[in-house]
Amino acid sequence: MKKSAESDPWAMGLTMRALVLVAVFAALLVPAGLVPIVAVATGTEGVAEPGGSLVVIPLSTATPVATPVTEFTPTPTVPRVGIIAGHTGSDSGAVCDDGLQEVTINTDVARQVVTMLTARGWLVTQLEEFDSRLTGYQADALVSIHADSCTLVDRSGFKVARAELSSIPDAEDRLIGCLSRLYAERTGLPFDPFTITYDMRRYHALYEIDPNTPAAIIEIGFMSGDRELLTERSEIVARGIADGLVCFIEGESR
Numbered sequence: 001m002k003k004s005a006e007s008d009p010w011a012m013g014l015t016m017r018a019l020v021l022v023a024v025f026a027a028l029l030v031p032a033g034l035v036p037i038v039a040v041a042t043g044t045e046g047v048a049e050p051g052g053s054l055v056v057i058p059l060s061t062a063t064p065v066a067t068p069v070t071e072f073t074p075t076p077t078v079p080r081v082g083i084i085a086g087h088t089g090s091d092s093g094a095v096c097d098d099g100l101q102e103v104t105i106n107t108d109v110a111r112q113v114v115t116m117l118t119a120r121g122w123l124v125t126q127l128e129e130f131d132s133r134l135t136g137y138q139a140d141a142l143v144s145i146h147a148d149s150c151t152l153v154d155r156s157g158f159k160v161a162r163a164e165l166s167s168i169p170d171a172e173d174r175l176i177g178c179l180s181r182l183y184a185e186r187t188g189l190p191f192d193p194f195t196i197t198y199d200m201r202r203y204h205a206l207y208e209i210d211p212n213t214p215a216a217i218i219e220i221g222f223m224s225g226d227r228e229l230l231t232e233r234s235e236i237v238a239r240g241i242a243d244g245l246v247c248f249i250e251g252e253s254r
């Protein structure tokens, strides 16, 4: 019976020497670029030879150059806010004995807030009391502007409230905090928590808008005790609301 190569020590030794020589040969010549690396085709990379399963990856191929890192510049987002001029398009709101109407004050203040924030580059929408756009309204903030009646003689003060059943209480509390602080600073009016009514917390617009839009209703003062501020210095009133929104959207430092 003929001995197989595997069982012949001489044949085995020769085979091992040949393998070692091939290994040394390859180790010296491949790095020098004199012998191409031959790889088994595994996919779409490299050049498939017609009818063959091997792909030759030539060492002369230029090393891929790293794509230059493009500096990431975030697109500046333009704040979007909605301002409801209370009672517009609907009714007069509170009316004093001398005929002064709440809707007149609200409209004047809302218009100035819109002008101030538009000048800042924001997208500002002035909305009516029962504006059809309020349904599902999406924005960075929504503020509805109202004034208190003449019923309480010489009463002074403002208040801000959010929806009683808020989906985003943290954001809306921050909005209320900014509006309250900046409005008090600009106008000098005291915050009057005692006359926040059920109607304010259940204010219709707060429940019509998208639940993720932070919203608040502000009663900017009493048409009785704060009349001079509301009618003669309304730009200060508007500034307080505008700055409160800037505080909420651009940062607490303002």
Ligand SMILES: [Zn+2]
Pocket: 086, 087, 093, 094, 102, 146, 147
């Ligand atoms: Zn009102």
